[in-house]
Amino acid sequence: MRNLLILLIFLGMLSCGNSLSEKENQEYIKKGNDISQATFKALSEKLTEQMKLGGPAQAIPFCNVEAIPLTKQLSEDYNVTIKRTSDKLRNQGNKPSARELEIINNYHKLISEKKEITPIVEIDRNNNKHYYAPIKLKANCLACHGKVEEFVSIKTDSIIKSLYPNDKAIGYSEDDLRGIWSITFE
Numbered sequence: 001m002r003n004l005l006i007l008l009i010f011l012g013m014l015s016c017g018n019s020l021s022e023k024e025n026q027e028y029i030k031k032g033n034d035i036s037q038a039t040f041k042a043l044s045e046k047l048t049e050q051m052k053l054g055g056p057a058q059a060i061p062f063c064n065v066e067a068i069p070l071t072k073q074l075s076e077d078y079n080v081t082i083k084r085t086s087d088k089l090r091n092q093g094n095k096p097s098a099r100e101l102e103i104i105n106n107y108h109k110l111i112s113e114k115k116e117i118t119p120i121v122e123i124d125r126n127n128n129k130h131y132y133a134p135i136k137l138k139a140n141c142l143a144c145h146g147k148v149e150e151f152v153s154i155k156t157d158s159i160i161k162s163l164y165p166n167d168k169a170i171g172y173s174e175d176d177l178r179g180i181w182s183i184t185f186e
C-alpha cells in the first residue's frame with residue numbers, strides 16, 4: 001500500500017511539469033474548435049465566391065495567393081498561430097512539423113481501426129499549448145481534391161499542376177482525412 005502511494009506520488013510529479021488540468025484541456029479544445037471553425041468559414045466563403053465567379057480556374061489561383069495570408073491575418077486577430085497541414089501536400093508552405101506528421105499518422109491509424117478521431121490538446125516543453133483537429137473532405141472539396149476525370153476536370157488538373165508541380169493532394173474521396181488544423185497558443 002505504502003509503495004503504491006509512493007509510486008503514485010512519483011508518477012504525479014513526472015506529469016506535473018508539463019500537463020494541463022482537465023478544465024484547461026476543455027478550454028483549449030473549445031478555443032481551438034472556435035478558431036478552426038471561424039477560419040474554415042472565412043476560407044470557404046472566399047472560395048465559394050470565387051467558384052461562383054469562375055469555377056476552379058478562378059478559385060485555384062485565388063487559394064494559391066490568398067489562403068496563407070488569410071490564415072496569417074486570422075492568426076493575428078486571435079493572437080495564435082493557425083496552420084492547415086497534411087501528409088499529402090499541395091502547397092509546400094503548409095509543410096507539417098515532425099509532431100504534426102505523427103498526429104496525422106495516428107489519426108490514420110485510428111481510422112483504420114474504425115475508431116473515432118477527435119481534437120487533441122498538448123503542451124510542449126516551452127509551455128506552448130497546441131490544438132490539433134482532423135480536416136475531413138466534404139463533397140464540395142472534391143472539385144479540387146478528388147479523383148481526376150471523376151470530380152477534378154482535366155482542365156482543373158492542369159491548372160493545379162501548373163501552380164503546384166509536386167501536388168499530392170488529389171485523388172481523395174469524400175470523408176477521407178485530408179489533414180489537420182494545428183493551432184499554437186503562446
Ligand code: HEC
Nearest residue numbers: 056059060063064067084086089090091094141144169179
Ligand atoms: C477551388 C479548388 C479547391 C477547393 C474546392 C478546395 N481546395 Fe483545398 N486547396 C486548394 C489549393 C489551391 C490549395 C493550396 C493553397 C492553400 O490553400 O494553401 C489547397 C490546400 C488545402 C489544404 C492545406 C494543405 C495543403 O495540402 O496545402 C487543406 C487542408 C485543404 N486544401 C482542404 C480542403 C477542404 C477540406 C476543402 C473543402 C471544404 C477544400 N480544400 C476545397 C484548392 C481547393
